[in-house]
Amino acid sequence: MAFDRLIENIVKTQNPSVVGLDPKLEYVPDFIVDKRVEKYGKTLKAAAKAIWDFNKAIIDEIHDICPAIKPQAAYYEMYGIEGIKTLYKTISYAKEKGMFVITDGKRNDIGATMTAYATAHLGYTEVCGEQIAAFDSDALTVNGYLGTDGISPLLEQCREYDKGIFVLVKTSNKSSGELQDLELTSGKSVYATMGDMCEKWGGELQGKYGYSGVGAVVGATYPEQLEEMRAALPHTFFLVPGYGAQGGGAAGVSKGFDKNGLGAIVNSSRGVMCAYKKEESCDEHDFAKAARREVIRMKEDIISYLPRIVLPTNE
Amino acid sequence: MAFDRLIENIVKTQNPSVVGLDPKLEYVPDFIVDKRVEKYGKTLKAAAKAIWDFNKAIIDEIHDICPAIKPQAAYYEMYGIEGIKTLYKTISYAKEKGMFVITDGKRNDIGATMTAYATAHLGYTEVCGEQIAAFDSDALTVNGYLGTDGISPLLEQCREYDKGIFVLVKTSNKSSGELQDLELTSGKSVYATMGDMCEKWGGELQGKYGYSGVGAVVGATYPEQLEEMRAALPHTFFLVPGYGAQGGGAAGVSKGFDKNGLGAIVNSSRGVMCAYKKEESCDEHDFAKAARREVIRMKEDIISYLPRIVLPTNE
Numbered sequence: 001m002a003f004d005r006l007i008e009n010i011v012k013t014q015n016p017s018v019v020g021l022d023p024k025l026e027y028v029p030d031f032i033v034d035k036r037v038e039k040y041g042k043t044l045k046a047a048a049k050a051i052w053d054f055n056k057a058i059i060d061e062i063h064d065i066c067p068a069i070k071p072q073a074a075y076y077e078m079y080g081i082e083g084i085k086t087l088y089k090t091i092s093y094a095k096e097k098g099m100f101v102i103t104d105g106k107r108n109d110i111g112a113t114m115t116a117y118a119t120a121h122l123g124y125t126e127v128c129g130e131q132i133a134a135f136d137s138d139a140l141t142v143n144g145y146l147g148t149d150g151i152s153p154l155l156e157q158c159r160e161y162d163k164g165i166f167v168l169v170k171t172s173n174k175s176s177g178e179l180q181d182l183e184l185t186s187g188k189s190v191y192a193t194m195g196d197m198c199e200k201w202g203g204e205l206q207g208k209y210g211y212s213g214v215g216a217v218v219g220a221t222y223p224e225q226l227e228e229m230r231a232a233l234p235h236t237f238f239l240v241p242g243y244g245a246q247g248g249g250a251a252g253v254s255k256g257f258d259k260n261g262l263g264a265i266v267n268s269s270r271g272v273m274c275a276y277k278k279e280e281s282c283d284e285h286d287f288a289k290a291a292r293r294e295v296i297r298m299k300e301d302i303i304s305y306l307p308r309i310v311l312p313t314n315e
Numbered sequence: 316m317a318f319d320r321l322i323e324n325i326v327k328t329q330n331p332s333v334v335g336l337d338p339k340l341e342y343v344p345d346f347i348v349d350k351r352v353e354k355y356g357k358t359l360k361a362a363a364k365a366i367w368d369f370n371k372a373i374i375d376e377i378h379d380i381c382p383a384i385k386p387q388a389a390y391y392e393m394y395g396i397e398g399i400k401t402l403y404k405t406i407s408y409a410k411e412k413g414m415f416v417i418t419d420g421k422r423n424d425i426g427a428t429m430t431a432y433a434t435a436h437l438g439y440t441e442v443c444g445e446q447i448a449a450f451d452s453d454a455l456t457v458n459g460y461l462g463t464d465g466i467s468p469l470l471e472q473c474r475e476y477d478k479g480i481f482v483l484v485k486t487s488n489k490s491s492g493e494l495q496d497l498e499l500t501s502g503k504s505v506y507a508t509m510g511d512m513c514e515k516w517g518g519e520l521q522g523k524y525g526y527s528g529v530g531a532v533v534g535a536t537y538p539e540q541l542e543e544m545r546a547a548l549p550h551t552f553f554l555v556p557g558y559g560a561q562g563g564g565a566a567g568v569s570k571g572f573d574k575n576g577l578g579a580i581v582n583s584s585r586g587v588m589c590a591y592k593k594e595e596s597c598d599e600h601d602f603a604k605a606a607r608r609e610v611i612r613m614k615e616d617i618i619s620y621l622p623r624i625v626l627p628t629n630e
Contacts, residue, residue, distance in 0.1 A: 022428065025442060033443070042445040074424060074431035078440050080449035084399045106423050108458055109389060110488035110556075113337065116389035125393050127340060128348065130357040134395035143423055145460050146486050147493030171461050173425035178462030179508065183500045190505065193494065241425075 002207025003164050003215060003237045005138070006100045007262055007311070009067030014309050015299040016261065018102065019062060019291075020241070020269030021055050021090060022072035025079075027273045028054045029284035048082035054287070055090045058273070061288035062295050063097040068138075070239075070267055073105040091137050101138045102239065106168060108143035108150055115153035117142075122154070122163040139164040141217060141239065144194055151201050151214075158205055158213040164237075165214055169195045169229060172219025172242030195229050198236045209262065209312055211237040218256060220248025220266060227255035230263065238264040244271035244298070254305035261309035268298055317522025318479050318530060318552045320453070321415045322577055322626070324382030329624050330614040331576065333417065334377060334606075335556070335584030336370050336405060337387040340394075342588045343369045344599035363397035369602070370405045373588070376603035377610050378412040385554075385582055388420040406452050416453045417554065421483060423458035423465055430468040432457075437469070437478040454479040456532060456554065459509055466516050466529075473520055473528040479552075480529055484510045484544060487534025487557030510544050513551045524577065524627055526552040533571060535563025535581060542570035545578065553579040559586035559613070569620035576624035583613055 010016050025033065025047045033050045040046035059069065069090075076087035091101050107117040121140045124131035144151060144167045154165050170180055170191040180191040188196075195216060202212025212235045218226050220242035229238070238256045242248040243266045256264035275294035276287035303309065325331050340348065340362045348365045355361035374384065384405075391402035406416050422432040436455045439446035459466060459482045469480050485495055485506040495506040503511075510531060517527025527550045533541050535557035544553070553571045557563040558581045571579035590609035591602035618624065 022431075024431075037443055042443045044440065044442060044447055044449065047440070047442045072424075072428055072431075074422070074428045074435060077435035078431045078449055080435075080440070080447075081396065081399050081403055083449070085396050088396055104424075106458070107389070108421050108423070108483075109387075109419075110486060113387055113389045116337075116339075116387075116393045120389060120392035120395075120398075125359065125362070125395070127359060127362045128352055128357045132359055132395075134359065134393055134398070143421070143458050143460055145458055145483060145494060146488055147490035147495070149488050149490040150486075168423075168460060171425060171465075173461055173464050175462035175464040178512070179460060179505070180462070182505075182508065184505075185498045185500060190494070190497075190499075193497065197493070246425075 002205055002213040003211050004207040004209060006068060006265065007209050007211065009100050010262065010265065011309055011311055013065055013067050014303065015066055016257070016264060016309060017066065017266045017268060017295070017298055017302060018068040018070050019066055019272045019295065020070045020072060020104070020267045021058070022075045022269045023051045023054055023273060024075060025050065029276070029287050031284060044080045045082045048079040048086045051079065052086040052089055055086070056093060057288040058291045059094050059097055059099070061292045063099050065292070066099070066295050068100040068102060068265065069094045070102040070104050073103060088135060091135060102141065102166065103135065103137040104141045106141050106143050108146055110146060111149040111153055114150050118154045118157040123157040123161055139166060141166045141168070143168050144197060155201060155205060163213070166217050166239040167194065167198050167214060169198065169216040170218045170222055170225045172221045172246055172248065176219065191225065192232065195233050195236070199233050202235055206235065211235055211263065215239055217241065220253045221246055223252030223255045226252065230256055230258070239267065240264050241267045244268045250301040250305050253302060257306055259307065260312055261306040266302055271298065317520055317528040318526050319522040319524060321383060321580065322524050322526065324415050325577065325580065326624055326626055328380055328382050329618065330381055331572070331579060331624060332381065332581045332583060332610070332613055332617060333383040333385050334381055334587045334610065335385045335387060335419070335582045336373070336588070337390045337584045338366045338369055338588060339390060340365065344591070344602050346599060359395045360397045363394040363401045366394070367401040367404055370401070371408060372603040373606045374409050374412055374414070376607045378409070378414050380607070381414070381610050383415040383417060383580065384409045385417040385419050388418060403450060406450060417456065417481065418450065418452040419456045421456050421458050423461055425461060426464040426468055429465050433469045433472040438472040438476055454481060456481045456483070458483050459512060470516060470520060478528070481532050481554040482509065482513050482529060484513065484531040485533045485537055485540045487536045487561055487563065491534065506540065507547065510548050510551070514548050517550055521550065526550055526578065530554055532556065535568045536561055538567030538570045541567065545571055545573070554582065555579050556582045559583045565616040565620050568617060572621055574622065575627055576621040581617055586613065
């Protein structure tokens with residue numbers, strides 16, 4: 001009912017980073033795409049199957065050195081029903097390999113509907129008395145604009161099935177401040193107010209290592225706010241997007257961690273998926289090995305700013 | 316590139332309401348579920364196929380008197396890949412029958428990812444030079460917490476493919492005020508600030524009838540805010556959820572309309588889908604006819620508070 005499993009994976013791999021699997025077809029090497037197009041034509045099915053080949057090879061290559069993956073739902077919905085099949089297979093396969101899976105869906109709705117999203121992504125759907133998992137991820141990103149009754153149904157699923165959520169607090173994009181940075185008459189910003197709600201929502205879902213099952217998304221591109229939020233939200237685990245391609249650096253993201261080197265996990269998507277395109281003279285057949293090299297490079301970069309990565313001693 | 320097609324549908328049917336197809340399996344009559352379970356067992360496939368039978372029968376029965384449907388993505392994701400197939404078929408079929416389709420997904424993300432969502436739900440996915448529609452809805456609900464660069468990609472798709480979006484402004488749920496009602500130092504509430512953004516985003520997508528392609532979600536359960544937003548946002552078309560089961564009444568929702576009886580469309584989901592359960596002695600085989608009766612009842616209820624429903628004369 002918290003991020004204990006994620007934290008244990010991080011300590012085991014000594015790697016506080018997550019690979020975002022946001023696979024546009026243009027990221028997939030030609031030899032994979034060509035093979036699938038030859039069989040299925042220029043179709044969504046061919047694209048989705050090529051993406052599956054790509055994801056599987058990357059998971060095979062990184063699962064022992066990386067604690068988690070974060071598939072971004074949008075890039076699978078883009079390939080229609082076949083894309084959703086690939087999302088499902090990617091989640092299952094990564095879990096089978098021992099990785100923690102965060103579905104990045106940023107879902108949000110009123111209570112009754114949020115129950116349906118919680119059921120879809122974290123829980124079990126009832127069909128005439130049978131309980132069946134639809135997507136069965138370990139965690140889901142969500143948007144808290146609707147307030148408590150849009151979050152409560154998720155908390156129930158988190159408690160019941162040992163799952164977690166990450167609520168958008170301060171996002172990594174350039175215009176995130178248009179609403180999130182505005183100052184309320186309380187003297188707090190919108191994002192800090194959302195952060196406070198995360199602490200409150202997580203209250204009943206405390207885990208073994210000091211963090212609850214309600215995390216927050218805070219962008220690597222805003223190190224000051226990351227530092228501010230780390231201090232303000234001691235029980236809230238951070239998912240930190242925006243490292244690498246979006247411009248966030250390791251010194252900045254280090255502000256999101258606690259004294260044990262915990263409290264945050266940093267995401268890189270394009271940097272890892274497209275590593276083979278950036279390396280000098282890397283054969284496209286070696287894309288997965290290039291991804292592994294980038295995971296190691298990123299890990300070394302991030303941990304060079306952290307004192308250590310250990311479980312808290314007085315648990 | 317705006318809600319012109321929706322407005323024309325509303326004027327033609329003289330009905331400013333939309334049926335939300337949020338089909339939990341428990342809403343589907345037993346005789347449909349039993350037939351599918353007999354064939355496919357107690358599986359997500361059986362559930363999804365039963366929901367398709369249910370949706371299709373309702374669309375067949377209401378398409379001539381109702382301008383639009385609003386399938387809620389959560390209730391399809393809940394049934395996994397098979398559920399998504401039913402979502403796809405429901406969208407296609409309703410469009411084929413001349414209805415305007417609003418996918419209620421409340422999607423949101425940073426720019427690059429929002430492009431993927433826009434492509435998935437409103438545009439065309441490229442596969443090796445081929446342009447293929449993944450879900451191809453007419454409009455999508457979105458959440459603007461991330462600001463302009465999370466909305467811009469949608470505007471491009473709206474312009475190019477004559478589609479629209481509805482941005483969450485003031486939602487219908489009880490706790491919507493926790494964030495949305497907070498007062499900013501500007502003197503405005505968070506929801507009013509989001510409303511202003513909608514007017515701005517819609518600036519370049521003006522349609523023939525005075526409304527842009529950027530609409531707003533404003534709940535029927537908050538008539539005062541609905542009236543306030545109608546006055547403040549003259550070019551923003553409203554999607555008004557919360558009528559009926561959630562407690563919103565026709566007198567209240569009338570505050571969302573302009574002097575021509577346009578500017579808003581009111582949603583009812585459970586009220587229509589489960590009408591057969593509420594009618595006295597309605598055979599479950601007549602669920603679609605009961606849905607039609609409820610659509611007519613709801614329409615009469617709403618238009619009794621409106622002066623007329625006509626296209627503006629000085630267009």
